[in-house]
Amino acid sequence: MLLRDRVAVVTGGGRGIGKAIATLFHAEGAKVAVASRNVKGLQTFALERNQGGEHRLLPLRCDVTRADEIEVMIGNVIELWDRIDILVNNAGVSGLTPILPGAETGPGADPDRMWQEIIATNLTGMYRCTREAARHMPGGGTGRILNLSSVLGKFGVPGYAAYCASKHGVIGFTKALALELAPKGVTVNALCPGWVDTEMAAQGVAAGAVRAGVSPEEFRRRAEAQVPLGRFVAPEEVARLALFLASDAGASITGQSWNLDGGAAMW
Numbered sequence: 238m239l240l241r242d243r244v245a246v247v248t249g250g251g252r253g254i255g256k257a258i259a260t261l262f263h264a265e266g267a268k269v270a271v272a273s274r275n276v277k278g279l280q281t282f283a284l285e286r287n288q289g290g291e292h293r294l295l296p297l298r299c300d301v302t303r304a305d306e307i308e309v310m311i312g313n314v315i316e317l318w319d320r321i322d323i324l325v326n327n328a329g330v331s332g333l334t335p336i337l338p339g340a341e342t343g344p345g346a347d348p349d350r351m352w353q354e355i356i357a358t359n360l361t362g363m364y365r366c367t368r369e370a371a372r373h374m375p376g377g378g379t380g381r382i383l384n385l386s387s388v389l390g391k392f393g394v395p396g397y398a399a400y401c402a403s404k405h406g407v408i409g410f411t412k413a414l415a416l417e418l419a420p421k422g423v424t425v426n427a428l429c430p431g432w433v434d435t436e437m438a439a440q441g442v443a444a445g446a447v448r449a450g451v452s453p454e455e456f457r458r459r460a461e462a463q464v465p466l467g468r469f470v471a472p473e474e475v476a477r478l479a480l481f482l483a484s485d486a487g488a489s490i491t492g493q494s495w496n497l498d499g500g501a502a503m504w
């Protein structure tokens with residue numbers, strides 16, 4: 238029970254990496270609010286976790302591109318639990334945003350709209366969730382902010398300028414915030430996964446396969462071959478790193494960006 242009675246908020250906690258983090262934090266004794274747009278999915282998840290016991294998993298609707306919804310979501314957490322120890326800024330979107338006219342992005346694709354959505358979700362949403370939550374973090378050394386960046390916050394990939402810009406931005410945001418919140422005893426770290434087996438990765442594989450003119454299976458085989466450890470990461474592996482950073486073990490670690498990518502990036 239490494240997080241007994243800590244209060245955590247996980248944005249985008251209904252599937253993929255966010256769900257794995259929320260599940261592990263909950264199992265380690267935390268009260269966990271999960272917040273995303275698809276509230277039905279969150280409610281199903283909460284029903285599973287809350288069976289037969291205390292109601293420590295709270296599903297909340299929140300589109301992180303909407304300042305008003307963030308305010309209401311954080312307000313609900315405070316009304317119920319009175320504090321926030323851990324914020325996991327996990328909500329994120331990806332997609333192609335090629336710069337050159339005519340580059341293939343699929344039928345009906347609009348790179349400009351995609352750019353706005355990616356920056357609004359991955360960067361501005363993170364900033365606003367942090368601004369609303371940080372003021373409710375108590376002193377005493379339990380305050381933690383975990384920001385989902387990516388190995389695409391460390392290097393570029395052609396066609397993914399908006400996503401790479403947002404994830405590089407997350408690392409800069411993390412460093413500045415770590416210094417700003419250090420006097421309050423709150424730590425701030427970024428997680429930089431490589432390919433993680435989730436819906437987002439499946440979409441990335443499908444899009445990559447179309448661009449490369451190969452099957453999704455072949456594209457995935459090539460992607461795995463570029464990872465020194467030769468495989469995609471499981472969401473549960475990201476959750477275990479998040480738990481380490483959120484627990485007392487992580488108390489002196491701040492301003493860092495942690496690669497979790499089978500050795501794809503070494504800086």
Ligand code: NDP
Pocket residue numbers: 248249250251252253254255272273274275276278299300301302327328329330331358385386387388429430431432433434435436437438
């Ligand atoms: P998924 O696409 O599986 O899940 C994304 C989550 O974000 C969903 O829960 C979704 O919920 C939520 N979300 C998206 N937009 C919004 C929004 N506007 N407001 C609130 N919630 C939103 O992705 P992953 O689990 O793979 O990714 C999680 C994080 O990890 C992201 O930040 C991603 O960039 C990062 N990452 C992922 C990698 C991968 O290979 N999978 C690699 C490196 C980083 P809903 O639709 O209900 O709103």
